[in-house]
Amino acid sequence: MTTLSPAAAADRTGVSIDTLRYYEREGLIGPIGRSAGGRRVYTEEDVFWIGLVTCFREAGLGIADLREFVAILRSDHSPQDRVVFLRSRRAALEERVAALHRAIGVLDEKIAYYG
Amino acid sequence: MTTLSPAAAADRTGVSIDTLRYYEREGLIGPIGRSAGGRRVYTEEDVFWIGLVTCFREAGLGIADLREFVAILRSDHSPQDRVVFLRSRRAALEERVAALHRAIGVLDEKIAYYG
DNA sequence: CTCGGATCTGGAGCGCGCTCCAGGTCAAGT
DNA sequence: ACTTGACCTGGAGCGCGCTCCAGATCCGAG
Numbered sequence: 001m002t003t004l005s006p007a008a009a010a011d012r013t014g015v016s017i018d019t020l021r022y023y024e025r026e027g028l029i030g031p032i033g034r035s036a037g038g039r040r041v042y043t044e045e046d047v048f049w050i051g052l053v054t055c056f057r058e059a060g061l062g063i064a065d066l067r068e069f070v071a072i073l074r075s076d077h078s079p080q081d082r083v084v085f086l087r088s089r090r091a092a093l094e095e096r097v098a099a100l101h102r103a104i105g106v107l108d109e110k111i112a113y114y115g
Numbered sequence: 116m117t118t119l120s121p122a123a124a125a126d127r128t129g130v131s132i133d134t135l136r137y138y139e140r141e142g143l144i145g146p147i148g149r150s151a152g153g154r155r156v157y158t159e160e161d162v163f164w165i166g167l168v169t170c171f172r173e174a175g176l177g178i179a180d181l182r183e184f185v186a187i188l189r190s191d192h193s194p195q196d197r198v199v200f201l202r203s204r205r206a207a208l209e210e211r212v213a214a215l216h217r218a219i220g221v222l223d224e225k226i227a228y229y230g
Numbered sequence: 231c232t233c234g235g236a237t238c239t240g241g242a243g244c245g246c247g248c249t250c251c252a253g254g255t256c257a258a259g260t
Numbered sequence: 261a262c263t264t265g266a267c268c269t270g271g272a273g274c275g276c277g278c279t280c281c282a283g284a285t286c287c288g289a290g
Contacts, residue, residue, distance in 0.1 A: 006267065017267085018249055026247095037256050039267055052221060059218035060175060060211075063247065079229040086229070090222045093215050096175075100212050103174030106167060107205045114194040114201070121237065132237085133279055141277095152286050154237055178277065 002044060003033075009042035013050045020050070028053050028066050060096060065089075117159060118148075124157035128165045135165070143168050143181050175211060180204075 010017045020040075024030040029049055032040045042050075056066055072085050125132045135155075139145040144164055147155045157165075171181055187200050 016249080019247085021268095022248065035256095037267090039256075055214075055221055056218050057247095058214040060215070061218070073225075082229045083226055086222050086226045090219055090226070093219050093222070097212055097215050097219075099170075099173040100175070100208050100215070103171050103176070104205055104208050104212075106170055107201050107208070110188075111198055111201045111205070114197045131279080134277085136238095137278065150286095152237090154286075172277095 004042040004047065006040050006042070009040075009047060009050070012047055013054060015050060015054060023050070023053060026063055026067060028063065028070055059093060061089075119157040119162065121155050121157070124155075124162060124165070127162055128169060130165060130169060138165070138168060141178055141182060143178065143185055174208060176204075 004012060006017050006020065009015075010020060013020075015023070020029070024032055029046065032042055032046055035041050053066055056069070061069075069085075069089065072082055077085075119127060121132050121135065124130075125135060128135075130138070135144070139147055144161065147157060147161055150156050168181055171184070176184075184200075184204065187197055192200075
């Protein structure tokens, strides 16, 4: 199984080493395995999960939101509970999309005015 | 012409008095007129402009972005320059929409998995 | 005229999400 | 063995966007 050093993981994910440690402290990823000497060893699975976290961060979710997300997915909640949670998160993201479209609409008005 | 006290303006716009002052300091709105005694007097036009700023804030634009936006719209730039700027802002917002859709897609996968 | 609530200013404080630093450890090359 | 560089931990620092506070001023109600 291929594993990655902290530097390699940072390179692969586009997330800085400091931020990877921060995410781990906050419970968003990991816990990450360690080598005999105590260095972090990232698996492909870790990298995948970091990708998910990054995706949500880019979408504007906060650290607390993601912590909750991780907690729900890893807990022993029923599939129904998970779906309820996931749908509520989805609705929140749709509302952000709507806010963006409102702003884009304003820009389009201005562009039409000057264009 | 109807004008509004700070409290009324805050009530109408949903923006706190402190934040209205902050936006004014930062050059996002105003300058707001003053009464004989030095209190702020908000016009309907001010309220409209605050609405625009709020719209962009809700869409995730930062204070610096909005300051630039205001500066461009108020300056004597040519219509072409304004349109170029507005289009670049529009593209940035579209990218945010794309990021949100990626995240929504991830949620949909999870929902499909559990649902 | 007095009282109390709204507002003023300048500046401090705060939560978030990193980012950086000091001081020490581990590991590979020479 | 020695050097060098990546990595470790705990904690400080920072930029953003407010939010709150102290102390002073204004102004409408009684």
